[in-house]
Amino acid sequence: MSVILIxxxxxxxxxxxxxxxxxxxxxxxxITSRIDIDAPQQKVFDYIKMLKNQDYYNxxxxxxxxxxxxxxxxxxxVGFIYGWNGNKKAGEGEQEIKTxxxxxxxxxxxxxxxxxSMSMLDMKATALPNxxxxxxxxxxxxxxxxxxxxxxxIKNMLRKDMDISLVNLKxxxxx
Numbered sequence: 001m002s003v004i005l006i007x008x009x010x011x012x013x014x015x016x017x018x019x020x021x022x023x024x025x026x027x028x029x030x031i032t033s034r035i036d037i038d039a040p041q042q043k044v045f046d047y048i049k050m051l052k053n054q055d056y057y058n059x060x061x062x063x064x065x066x067x068x069x070x071x072x073x074x075x076x077x078v079g080f081i082y083g084w085n086g087n088k089k090a091g092e093g094e095q096e097i098k099t100x101x102x103x104x105x106x107x108x109x110x111x112x113x114x115x116x117s118m119s120m121l122d123m124k125a126t127a128l129p130n131x132x133x134x135x136x137x138x139x140x141x142x143x144x145x146x147x148x149x150x151x152x153x154i155k156n157m158l159r160k161d162m163d164i165s166l167v168n169l170k171x172x173x174x175x
Contacts, residue, residue, distance in 0.1 A: 022149035029155055030140035033162035037135060039173040041103065041127035044135065047173065048123050049105045050075050051082040051095060057168035059161045064090035076100075088114070095121070103127075109139075117141060135169070137162055 037044055047053050052075050054061045067086030073079045076097075083094040092113040099106035104124045111117045119141035126134045139158065143151055 018149050019146055022146035025148045025151055027144065027148045027151075028140065028142045029151055030138065031155055031159050031162065032136055032138040033159060033166055034137070035135050035163075035166040035170055036128065037133045037170045037173045038131075039133055040131045041125050041133045044133040044169075044173050045103055045125040046076075048125060048135075048169070049097075049100060051080060051097065051107070054082070057165055057172055059165045059168070060090070063087070115147075117143070133173075135166060137166060 052071070061084070064086035067084050067090050070081075070083040070085075072081040072083070075082075078097050078100050081094050081096045084090060085092040091111060093109060093111040095107050095109045097105060097107050098120075103126060104122065107121045109119045109121055111119075119139055122136075122138040124136045126136070128134050139162070143154075
């Protein structure tokens with residue numbers, strides 16, 4: 001066999017393996033990250049419900065300090081939209097507050113770039129004894145075939161970034 005034929009067979013085998021992995025992989029994902037903060041629940045919640053405060057703790061928002069931002073509505077209220085257009089890492093999209101209670105912020109994130117997608121974010125601040133707060137931060141979405149083959153790698157990356165963001169939030173809240 002010629003070298004070119006062997007290379008073509010190897011490339012075809014890799015493509016078949018990726019497509020097979022995608023066919024067998026789930027399309028939906030759900031990730032939760034948690035942290036306890038030594039600060040009162042109301043203080044922490046009042047901070048996280050303001051989407052503009054993500055500029056100071058959210059690793060994803062901090063990837064491009066020069067990104068263009070656009071805001072619609074009143075921050076910390078249902079319907080507020082935080083839009084961004086940044087570099088290759090930050091991408092482009094918007095986050096809208098969909099539900100707000102006295103301890104929970106649920107928002108929808110709509111990405112335009114690097115690829116079109118939508119995910120839900122849920123941050124819940126639960127009061128603990130001794131003026132402490134427990135944060136549960138969840139995100140979930142669906143990835144289309146064959147992109148879902150990358151789901152295990154993406155979930156690990158997202159969880160790591162969420163953990164870093166929560167440590168940043170803890171540092172700010174405990175000052």
